[in-house]
Amino acid sequence: MIKGKQRSYLKSLANTMNPIMQIGKGGVSETVLDQIDDLLEARELIKISILNNAGLDAKEVAVEVCEQLGAEYVQSMGSKIVIYRRSEENQKIQLPR
Template identity: 50%
Template structure:
């Protein structure tokens, strides 16, 4: 679980990044979960865009993907959401206490 201070810090970092994955009409598939999992391991902090043709809302998609990848939802605004998970091998982000 992230504290509000950590969440705020991660939001600041996420402002500078573009969405690296898009969730479309196929929804959350095993392949999509694998891509998110790999991206989180490599980057720790990712932004995902939910396309207009998706059957899921951004909030429910964020919760589903976070649960499947053991990540934390940092923020969900409009059709984008931000996920964070500490990398096991390539730790880059040092969270405030």
């Protein structure tokens, strides 16, 4: 579980990021989860865009993905979500204490 100060730090990092993945009307499938898992392992912090035609709530998608992949929900902004999971092999982000 990340703390408030750490969440704020991750939000500031995500502020300048572009979404690197989109979730469409197919929703959160096993393939999508595998792709997100790979991205989290490589980058630790990712921003995902939920397409308008998907008809999905961004926060609900974020919570579902985080539960299934053991990630941390950072924030949702409109149709974009930010999630974080510390990588065991590729640690790139040093969180404040």
